[in-house]
Amino acid sequence: MKLNKYLIVVILLLCFGGALLHQLISSYQELEENKLKDKLHKTHSDAIISAKAGFDVYAAIVSSIKSHIKNSPTFPNESELQNYLNDLLNEIKFNDSIVVSYNDKDHVFKYVITQKSIDPANIKGLSARELMSAHGLKEFEELMKSDSINLMTPINVKEGWVGFPFSFKVENKQETTNGYLTSILNVKYLLNYFYEGDKESEFVHKFIVKDSFDLTREVIYNETPIYNKHVDAEYYKNFNIPEDEFIYSNINVFGLDLKIGSAFKNKPDTSNMVVFFGYLWYILISLAIVIISHQYFGIKDLNIKLRGANADLEKSLVKIETLIKEIHHRIKNNMQMISGVLSLQQEESESKEVHSALDESISRIHSMALVHEQLYNSASLKEIKTKEYSEQLLEFVEKTIGVRNFNVKKIINIDKELIFDADTTANLGLILNELITNSYKFAFKKDKDNSLEISIFKESDHYTLEYSDSGSGLPDDFNFEESESLGVHLILILAEQLHGEMTYSNKGKNVFKVHFKPLEASFS
Structure with a gap:
């Protein structure tokens, strides 16, 4: 009962803070609307x-x-x-x-x-x-x-x-x-x-x-x-x-x-990003406080029970030590979870890097979520039309990054009847996501005509994913294995999971190739 009272107080305080935050955000939106x-x-x-x-x-x-x-x-x-x-x-x-x-x-x-x-x-x-x-x-x-x-x-x-x-x-x-x-x-x-x-x-x-x-x-x-x-x-x-x-x-x-x-013509949004991040931060902090409070009061309750059972625990020191280790293990796991969530958000604050990092995470998650959406819409619930998936993925990356000022010619050379299973498509989707994102971030310019081309074709007993864009390409001495880029490492890992490898060429045309074999279906 005591535990519930403390939690109720914490939740009421958080609700009051949420109401105050809502009032501040509403005032901000009203000010922007008046402008x-x-x-x-x-x-x-x-x-x-x-x-x-x-x-x-x-x-x-x-x-x-x-x-x-x-x-x-x-x-x-x-x-x-x-x-x-x-x-x-x-x-x-x-x-x-x-x-x-x-x-x-x-x-x-x-x-x-x-x-x-x-x-x-x-x-x-x-x-x-x-x-x-x-x-x-x-x-x-x-x-x-x-x-x-x-x-x-x-x-x-x-x-x-x-x-x-x-x-x-x-x-x-x-x-x-x-x-x-x-x-x-x-x-x-x-x-x-x-x-x-x-x-x-x-x-x-x-x-x-x-x-x-x-x-x-x-x-x-x-x-x-x-x-x-x-x-x-x-x-x-x-x-x-x-x-x-x-x-x-x-x-x-x-x-x-x-x-x-x-x-x-197009009424500007009144800083929806500020509203989104304001509520997102408050929800994350509130979740962390609730979890910490629950753990704190839970440990306090366990300590009370431990003291009440001290006589029995003294008879079995090994059991006491095991129980304490288990308690500390649980605390450590929960704190690591909270620390992980907060550290990801802490580095972002309000800088452009935060926005970019969130965009990349959202895009990667969506590339996998899109697999399940395609599965839902497929007749067999286990196979995905690769060209349709690639077109939708490209469209989402454009919307996520925001490419209104770019003039991009997009070519997708994929047989509309080409079908892969969910695991293979998920890996290919993540690879394409990284390549497309890098093109819009680094290769394309506002003052020129831009282009990208995606091709998937079969060669003997394997397939080849070929991706190219109109950018200037990577330096001649670029080392994929030593690169500190998370996106590069992710592509190499995914190519390996597809029992293949990635190659890059910048001779006359900026081209990435991934030679792969489809994975065995995880279910039939």
């Missing part, structure tokens, strides 16, 4: 500010054209208007696309000009009724009742891009409305502000016009004809981002309502 939110909000706000400045530049251009027409003695013809447009744009060093069209009250195109040509899309004389929806025509009918410059719903321009139409009504000297003039400027110029610098690789944006239509740098999806074959690679629907990860702003520019959303 990500702040970064997203700043990027979103900066882009909107820049885009608004771009709208003002557009509006200044349109306002200058409107002023020129109003103050001209006569309404300019298309050549005069083109000359003025070029003078204006050259003055402000504007290099973007622009189309200016003049329509009469019946929506018939009278002038259509760009900086370099007149009527390039051959729509002069056509009615906008043939190109525009009823809703769009209604917008222009309302425009001719207003004296302001309005930004209309974006359109897919027949010249092959999507544009913002800035429009205003045109009057004669008697202030009679003759129609309207529209300056269409390239949407891409404005939306590019949202993808400057590294923003394109990290963030995605959505643009909703009048709460209905999706707008991209290449096209507006409003059920009107699309003339541009290009699709914006950054269109938000390409990334399947949950709606609740977007933040939004609504802006109204010259009468047009535009809703802008921003989100991370």
